[in-house]
Amino acid sequence: MLASLALQFSVFVARPVHGLAAGIANTVATIGVPISAPISAPISALGGAPISATGGATGNSAASAVDVPLSMWTSSNYPTGIQFGKAYGISCGDYDADGWVDVFVCHSGGLWKNLGGQDWVKAVDLAPLLGTNFRYGAAFGDFNEDGLPDLATEPRLASASCMSLLEAGPNGVYRDIAKQAWRIDATVCVANTETNCWGDVDGDGWIDLFVPAYPPVMGSTGNWFFENLGPYTPSGKYAFTDKTVVAGLDNPLGAARPEGAQFADYDFDGDLDLYSNNTLYQNVSAWGTPSFVALAPAESGFDLFNKLEEGAAFADYDMDGDLDLLVAFTTAPGVVVYESRGDGTFFFEGGIVDSPLTGLTLGLSVEDWDFDGDLDFTTRSVFRRNRMIEDGARHFTVATHTINPNHLANATPAWFDWDRDGDLDTALGNWANGGRLYQNDLYGPTTPAIDRRYVRVKPLKASSSVAQGLETEFGATVELTLQPDDGRRRVKFTSSSNGYLNQGEYTLTFGLPTTPVDVVFDVAVDFPIVGTRGLWRVDASVNPVLGSLHLAALADRELQVFRDGRVRIGGVEYPALGSRAAWLGELGGGLALPAKGAPLAAPTVTTQTETWAVLGVSTAGANGPIGLRQLDLDGLLDAPVSCGGVDANVVLWDTTDPAHPFVASGGSAKLATDPRNRRTHVRTSFVLQPSREYRLAARVTSFRASPVTGPLSAGGLTLLGSALTVLSSPCSGVELANAPLDPQVLYLSTRFAP
Numbered sequence: 215m216l217a218s219l220a221l222q223f224s225v226f227v228a229r230p231v232h233g234l235a236a237g238i239a240n241t242v243a244t245i246g247v248p249i250s251a252p253i254s255a256p257i258s259a260l261g262g263a264p265i266s267a268t269g270g271a272t273g274n275s276a277a278s279a280v281d282v283p284l285s286m287w288t289s290s291n292y293p294t295g296i297q298f299g300k301a302y303g304i305s306c307g308d309y310d311a312d313g314w315v316d317v318f319v320c321h322s323g324g325l326w327k328n329l330g331g332q333d334w335v336k337a338v339d340l341a342p343l344l345g346t347n348f349r350y351g352a353a354f355g356d357f358n359e360d361g362l363p364d365l366a367t368e369p370r371l372a373s374a375s376c377m378s379l380l381e382a383g384p385n386g387v388y389r390d391i392a393k394q395a396w397r398i399d400a401t402v403c404v405a406n407t408e409t410n411c412w413g414d415v416d417g418d419g420w421i422d423l424f425v426p427a428y429p430p431v432m433g434s435t436g437n438w439f440f441e442n443l444g445p446y447t448p449s450g451k452y453a454f455t456d457k458t459v460v461a462g463l464d465n466p467l468g469a470a471r472p473e474g475a476q477f478a479d480y481d482f483d484g485d486l487d488l489y490s491n492n493t494l495y496q497n498v499s500a501w502g503t504p505s506f507v508a509l510a511p512a513e514s515g516f517d518l519f520n521k522l523e524e525g526a527a528f529a530d531y532d533m534d535g536d537l538d539l540l541v542a543f544t545t546a547p548g549v550v551v552y553e554s555r556g557d558g559t560f561f562f563e564g565g566i567v568d569s570p571l572t573g574l575t576l577g578l579s580v581e582d583w584d585f586d587g588d589l590d591f592t593t594r595s596v597f598r599r600n601r602m603i604e605d606g607a608r609h610f611t612v613a614t615h616t617i618n619p620n621h622l623a624n625a626t627p628a629w630f631d632w633d634r635d636g637d638l639d640t641a642l643g644n645w646a647n648g649g650r651l652y653q654n655d656l657y658g659p660t661t662p663a664i665d666r667r668y669v670r671v672k673p674l675k676a677s678s679s680v681a682q683g684l685e686t687e688f689g690a691t692v693e694l695t696l697q698p699d700d701g702r703r704r705v706k707f708t709s710s711s712n713g714y715l716n717q718g719e720y721t722l723t724f725g726l727p728t729t730p731v732d733v734v735f736d737v738a739v740d741f742p743i744v745g746t747r748g749l750w751r752v753d754a755s756v757n758p759v760l761g762s763l764h765l766a767a768l769a770d771r772e773l774q775v776f777r778d779g780r781v782r783i784g785g786v787e788y789p790a791l792g793s794r795a796a797w798l799g800e801l802g803g804g805l806a807l808p809a810k811g812a813p814l815a816a817p818t819v820t821t822q823t824e825t826w827a828v829l830g831v832s833t834a835g836a837n838g839p840i841g842l843r844q845l846d847l848d849g850l851l852d853a854p855v856s857c858g859g860v861d862a863n864v865v866l867w868d869t870t871d872p873a874h875p876f877v878a879s880g881g882s883a884k885l886a887t888d889p890r891n892r893r894t895h896v897r898t899s900f901v902l903q904p905s906r907e908y909r910l911a912a913r914v915t916s917f918r919a920s921p922v923t924g925p926l927s928a929g930g931l932t933l934l935g936s937a938l939t940v941l942s943s944p945c946s947g948v949e950l951a952n953a954p955l956d957p958q959v960l961y962l963s964t965r966f967a968p
Contacts, residue, residue: 281613282583282597284640286621287653289333296334298649299324302370303351303409303715304628304641307363309338309382311682315630315719317641319649320344320352320367325386331633334651338386340365347375351626351643351715355412355421355688356382357442358452361680366423368407368715377402377425377438379454396449398440400456402427405435406471412710413477413486413688415461415497416504417744419675420444421686423454426472426490429465437472437490439463441504462506466493469519474526474578474714477689478707480537481558481807482846482895484743484750486689489526489539492519496558496807501745513808515560516552518543525578525714528707529589531600532608534888535693535703535895542578542593542714546571549593551610556893557848558807559814567610572596578713581629581638585656585667585725587704591713595622603702620647628712630719635659636666636771638723643716667726669694669765670772673708673739676780683776685720689742692775694724695897697734697762701886721772732766738897739775741796747924749798749965750777753897755841756796757781759788798843798965801831801933803924805846805893805963817849817892817916824944825852827917827961828937828953829910830869833902836930836968842866842900842910844965849916851887851894857945863913867947870906875947878908892918898964907934911950912962920960929968936961 286295298304299322309316314328316337323341326334350370354363362382369375379392391397406428412421420442428434439461440454447453458464465472475490488495488506494514495506511517522544528537536554543550548570552560564570573596580591588600590613597613626643633639637654644650657666673690674683687708694704706722726733737760738753754761756779763773770784779790790796808814827847833840845864854861857877866881880901887894902908917938926933935955943949 280615281599282615282617283637283655284583284615284617284652285655286618287639287651291333296651298322298326298641298651300645301626301643301649302349302645303368303626303717304643304649305352305354305365305717306628306630306641306719307354307717308685308720309354309363310386311361314634315632317628318352318354318365319643320349321645328632331635338388340380340388343380343388343390344378345375347371349375350407351409351717353410353412353710353717355423355710356684356686357412357421357423357454358445359420359675359677359680359684359686361677361682361684363685366410366412366425368410368425369402369405371406375403377405377407396447396453397451398454400438400440402435402438405438406432408472409475409711409713409715411475411477411488412686414442414686414742415477415486415506415744416441416499416502417485417742418442418444418502420452421688422504424463424475424477424488424490426475428471432471436465437463439504457504461504462508463488463495465491466508469493470522473522473524474541474711476527476709476711478528478537478709479689479691479740479742480528480539480554482536482556483747483804483807484740485745486742489528492516492521492523494560496809497744499744507810509808509810513810513813514558515555517562518547521545524574524576525593527578527580527591527713529580529591530703530705531589531602533588533602533702533704534891535705536891537705537707540578540580540591542574544575548572548574549598553890556891556895557805557814559892566608567598569596569612572612573598576624576714577626577643577716579627579629579716579718580713581718582723582725583629583638583640583654585637587702587725587727592625592627595619595625617652621650621652623647626714626716628716628718631670631723635661636668663769664731664766666771667728667733667765668723668771669726669735669763669768670721670723671737671739672721672772672774673741674774674776676776676778683774687741687777691740692722693738693740693897695736695738696727697736726765732764734765735763736761737763737773737775741777743797746797747800747804749844750796751798751843752777752779752790752796755843755967756794757788757790759783795967798967799928799931800963800965801924801926801928801931802922802960802963804920805848805960806920814892815918817918819916820914822940824941825914825917826911826939826941826944826950827914828939828950828955829960829962829964830907830934830936830955831902831910832907832932832934833904833930835927835932836902836904838904838968840902840904840929840931840966840968842898842902842964842966845894845896845898845910845912846963846965847887847894847912847914848892848918848920848961849914850889851885852913852915854884855913855944865911866900867909867911867950868906869909869947869951872951873948875909875951877947878902902931904930909950910962910964913944917961920963922958922960926957929966931966933957935959
C-alpha cells in the first residue's frame with residue numbers, strides 16, 4: 215500500500231504558469247599550508263550537452279549489476295584511489311568558498327581540496343592545531359558569517375584532548391579560539407564527545423553548537439550547548455556562552471550515552487528540535503532564549519530510552535511528508551525505523567528492515583544513492599535499499615555492492631556530489647583501514663543532460679557582506695512536488711550531522727523519475743523560525759520561479775533559495791513578489807503537541823457517518839486576500855462526497871450569509887490521509903477574500919480536539935472557533951454554516967499568509 219499523502223484537487227485555485235519556462239524554453243595558533251598543485255579547469259556545464267529522450271543513464275554499465283552503483287575513484291595522481299588517512303568521521307564543506315565541496319578528516323587532520331571536480335590535493339594539515347590525542351569527527355558551520363565555514367571538532371578519550379573551535383580565514387588559515395575565554399566561556403576537555411550539531415535554535419540568526427558527550431557517571435563531562443552571541447560582544451567578535459543546563463540539554467537521567475545526534479523540525483512547529491541520548495528534545499525557545507524539554511518515552515513514543523545506539527538520523531523514508539527516525543542500536547532490535555505519526559510522536563514496528571541485526575555497532579548514513587527518489591541508508595558495512603518507489607512498500611532490503619570489504623570495516627559515509635555530475639558520491643570514514651573516496655557510476659562523462667535526472671536545492675541566508683549567501687540555514691526543509699502529483703512527497707532537510715560522525719554536502723540533491731522526459735515540479739523551502747508556531751516558507755506563492763519548473767529548461771540544475779524570497783539559478787537572480795509574505799501564521803496556537811507530563815491521546819473514531827470537523831474564520835480585519843497555504847488535520851479523512859459533480863472531502867464554504875452559504879472559488883479538495891498517521895500536514899491553495907466569514911470543513915472518520923492556546927487574531931484573520939458536527943445534507947452548507955462553534959477548541963488548523 216502506498217505510504218503517502220495523495221493529493222488530487224477537484225475544483226481548486228487556478229494555477230498561474232510559473233517557472234523559468236512555461237514550456238521548455240588563550241594562545242592563538244594559526245596554520246595554513248598553501249596549495250602547490252595547480253587547479254584544473256572545472257568540468258563542462260550540463261547546459262551544453264544535447265537533449266536526449268532516452269530516459270536512462272549512460273554511465274558505467276557495471277553499475278546496473280548491483281544495487282549500490284559505487285566504485286573506487288582513481289586518477290593519474292591516485293591510481294589506486296585516494297587515501298584520506300585514519301578517519302573516524304568525514305566532514306564535507308566548501309572551506310574556500312569556490313563552489314566545490316571539500317573534505318576534512320579530523321583524526322588525521324587533513325583538509326582536502328576539491329580541484330574543480332577533477333582531482334584532489336591535501337591542501338591544509340590541521341593536525342598541529344588539534345594536538346596529538348585521539349580525535350573523532352568534526353562539523354563545518356559558518357558561525358561568524360563570513361562565507362568561510364568554520365570547524366568544531368569532537369575530542370575523545372584522552373584527558374589532554376579538548377574540543378577545538380577552528381575559525382576559518384582566507385587561504386585555508388585557521389585559528390583555534392576554543393581556549394580564548396572571551397570567545398567561548400567554557401572548555402570541553404576530558405570528554406567523550408560524538409556527533410556535533412550546528413543550528414540556530416533560538417531564531418536570532420546565528421548558528422549555535424550542540425556537542426553530545428557521555429555523562430559524568432561514565433567519566434566524561436556530559437553534553438554541551440553553546441549559544442552563539444553573534445558579534446554584539448565587547449570585542450565585536452562572534453562569541454559563545456555555555457547554556458547547556460539552562461537550555462535543558464544536559465543528559466537525561468537514565469538515558470543511554472549519546473552517539474548520533476541531529477537537529478530537525480520533527481513536530482512541524484517551525485523550530486529546530488533535537489535527537490540525542492535516545493531522547494527527543496522539544497524546542498520551546500523564545501527569540502534569543504534557547505530552551506528545550508526532554509520528552510519522556512510516554513510523550514514521544516521513543517521507548518528504547520536506555521538502549522545504546524551507534525547512529526541515528528531523521529528521514530522521510532515512507533514519503534508521507536513527515537520525518538521518521540532511523541536508528542542503529544548495538545543489540546536487538548538492531549536497525550529500526552521509528553515512524554512519525556505526524557504530531558510529534560513516534561512508534562516502532564518490526565519487519566520493515568530486513569536482517570536488522572546485521573551492520574550494527576557503528577555508523578549510519580541516509581541518502582538516495584540510487585536516485586529513484588526514496589531515501590536509502592547504511593549501517594556500518596551494510597547498505598539498505600528503500601522499496602517505497604519500486605513497489606510502495608515500507609521495506610528496506612539488504613543491497614548488493616562491489617565495495618572492498620576492508621573499506622567498509624568501520625564505515626561512516628558522507629555523501630556529496632564532488633564532481634557535480636549529478637549523482638551522489640561518498641567519502642567513507644574508516645579508522646582501521648583509512649578513508650576512501652567512491653564515485654557514483656549512475657552518470658558518466660557521456661550521459662546527456664536530460665538523462666541526468668536530478669535537481670539540487672541550496673537554502674541560503676542573505677548577507678550584505680557575502681554576495682553568494684550563507685550556508686547556515688541548518689534544518690531548512692525542502693519539498694519537491696511533481697506535476698502531476700504522484701502522491702509521493704519528496705522531502706529533505708539541511709543538516710551538519712547525517713547519522714554518526716559524518717557530515718554530508720549542505721546542498722540537497724533530489725533524484726527525479728526517468729519518465730516523462732521533461733519532468734515538471736514545484737519547490738518549497740521551509741526555513742527555521744522561532745516563537746510563533748508559524749512557518750517561514752518560500753515557494754511559488756512568494757517567488758513564482760519555484761513553480762512549474764521544467765527539468766529540460768534547467769541548464770544549471772542548482773536552485774539557490776534565499777530566506778528573503780530571492781531565487782538564483784545559473785547566476786540569474788529572481789526577486790520575490792513584494793506583496794507575498796513568506797511567514798505563515800497560525801491561529802489558536804495550532805494543534806496540540808506532546809508536552810512534558812502530557813502525552814497526546816489517540817484520535818477518537820467517529821460513530822456516525824457524515825461527521826465533519828469545522829474551522830470558522832473571519833477576514834473582517836484583512837486589507838486584501840489571504841491564502842490558506844497549509845491544512846493541518848488530526849485524525850483521518852473519510853471518502854469524498856459528490857456534490858454537483860465535484861468529489862471532495864475538504865470544502866471551504868463562504869458563510870458570510872449563513873442562510874445562503876456557497877463553496878468559495880477553488881474551495882473543494884479531494885485528499886487522502888495515511889491510516890498510520892494521527893496528523894496530516896498538506897500544502898493548499900485556498901484563498902479568502904476580505905470582509906467575509908468562512909468555514910473550512912473536513913469529512914472525517916476519526917478526530918482529536920486540541921485546546922486553543924494562542925492568539926485568536928493575526929494578519930487580518932480571526933479565529934471564530936471550531937466544531938464537530940454531523941450533517942444530514944453536506945452539499946447544502948446550511949447546517950454547517952449554522953453549527954455552533956466552540957472558541958476554545960481546534961479540530962483542524964491552517965497556516966495562512968496575505
